[in-house]
Amino acid sequence: MQKHRQQLRRHFRAARNNLSSAEQVQASQALAQQLLQYIAANSRIKTVAVYVSNDGEADLTPLVAALWQTNIRVALPVLHPVVKGQLLFLNYQPETTMNKNQFAIPEPKLACENILPLANIDLLCMPLVAFDAHGNRLGMGGGFYDRTLAAYQKGRYPHLQLMGIAHDCQQAEALPAAAWDIPLQHVLTPSKHWQFNLDTAFTTDSKAE
Ligand SMILES: Nc1nc2c(c(=O)[nH]1)N(C=O)[C@@H](CNc1ccc(C(=O)N[C@@H](CCC(=O)O)C(=O)O)cc1)CN2
Ligand SMILES: Nc1ncnc2c1ncn2[C@@H]1O[C@H](COP(=O)(O)OP(=O)(O)OP(=O)(O)O)[C@@H](O)[C@H]1O
Numbered sequence: 001m002q003k004h005r006q007q008l009r010r011h012f013r014a015a016r017n018n019l020s021s022a023e024q025v026q027a028s029q030a031l032a033q034q035l036l037q038y039i040a041a042n043s044r045i046k047t048v049a050v051y052v053s054n055d056g057e058a059d060l061t062p063l064v065a066a067l068w069q070t071n072i073r074v075a076l077p078v079l080h081p082v083v084k085g086q087l088l089f090l091n092y093q094p095e096t097t098m099n100k101n102q103f104a105i106p107e108p109k110l111a112c113e114n115i116l117p118l119a120n121i122d123l124l125c126m127p128l129v130a131f132d133a134h135g136n137r138l139g140m141g142g143g144f145y146d147r148t149l150a151a152y153q154k155g156r157y158p159h160l161q162l163m164g165i166a167h168d169c170q171q172a173e174a175l176p177a178a179a180w181d182i183p184l185q186h187v188l189t190p191s192k193h194w195q196f197n198l199d200t201a202f203t204t205d206s207k208a209e
Contacts, residue, residue, distance in 0.1 A: 004176060008138055012130040015169045016056035024059060027167055030190035032062040034206055035125070038193070039072060044159065045122040049075040049089050054105045055140075057127045058165050058190075068094055075116045078107045079144070087148045089121060090114045118152055121160055126184070128164045135184040135196035136175040137164050149182045161185055168192070 019027070039045050048067060053059040067074050073091060079101050080086040090096075090108040097109040108114060118124075126145055130138040139145060152160065163186035171189070187194040194203045 005138060005141070008172060008175070009129050009141060012138070012170050012172065013055060016058075016129075016167050019056060019167060019169070024056075027190045028059040028062050030206070031058055031060065031165060031188060032066060034188060034190075034193065035060075035063050036066055038188075039067075039123065042123075045072065045161075047073040047075060047116060047121050048123045048125065049077065049116075049121045050092075050125045051077060051127045052106045053127070054103070056167075058167055060125060060165065064092070073116070075121055076108055077144070078110060080148075081110060085143060085147045087144050089116045089118065091116055118148070118160060123161045123163060125163050125165045128166055128170065130170050130172040130175060131164050131166055131184065131187045132172050132175045133194065134174070134177075135164075135187065135194070136177045136181060137184050138172070138175050143180070146180045146182055150180065153182060157185075163188055165189075 035048075039048065050060045050064055051057070053061075064074055074093070075089040076092040077087040078090050080088050088110075090110070091114040092108055096114075098106040099109050101107045126137065126139075128137045128139055137145075149162070162182065162184050164184045166187060166189050168189045168191055177183075183196065185196055191206055192203050193206060
């Protein structure tokens with residue numbers, strides 16, 4: 001199964017890296033528009049965690065710029081300095097000092113007063129390499145999100161919503177789910193919003209909204 005996951009990663013990473021810059025811009029604007037609508041319609045969402053795009057991932061910069069104009073707080077992941085393989089989330093503001101992590105992805109400079117525990121995050125926008133129509137997620141292979149969320153899964157996320165963010169070309173027929181994989185509650189692409197509730201899934205076509 002490991003080999004299969006590696007092959008899938010290669011395939012879907014190439015697909016997103018092959019998008020033109022015009023397609024990337026269009027995707028990130030469509031995603032920002034849908035996310036802003038979703039956040040506005042869910043008044044309990046006060047803090048949104050995002051990511052700095054890497055390797056052809058959907059770029060959330062327009063979303064962040066728009067959120068900075070509102071009262072919604074924005075958070076970014078930082079590779080945990082002590083607990084290997086886990087993430088910490090830090091408050092992200094226009095003036096935040098950024099460093100590059102070991103994967104060359106920018107992350108906020110570590111400062112204790114800027115740490116936002118997962119308990120304070122309402123919507124977690126998760127990068128992914130591929131997703132399927134059941135809410136399974138394939139990431140870059142570090143297991144960072146799975147490990148970070150494992151402790152939280154026991155509490156069944158009373159408030160935290162997990163949303164995979166992707167290009168449409170990242171949809172896989174079916175992904176092999178590993179025992180430690182945390183299923184997504186939502187997947188958002190430029191053209192579709194999947195919501196997974198228990199064993200049922202429904203989608204809304206953003207073009208028809
Ligand atoms: N934008 C973004 N941020 C993220 C993640 C992510 O998937 N996307 N992560 C999600 O967990 C964590 C970082 N995980 C990552 C794991 C591997 C690679 C990566 O590029 N691997 C290269 C080899 C890099 C190297 O070691 O030199 C590769 O496989 O080609 C990047 C991020 C935290 N931040
Ligand atoms: N809860 C966990 N506890 C311990 N190890 C874990 C846990 N979750 C994942 N791992 C380890 O992390 C490795 C990578 O996991 P996986 O392939 O699912 O990563 P991924 O979801 O693609 O990556 P990421 O979340 O970083 O984007 C696995 O080999 C597994 O051993």
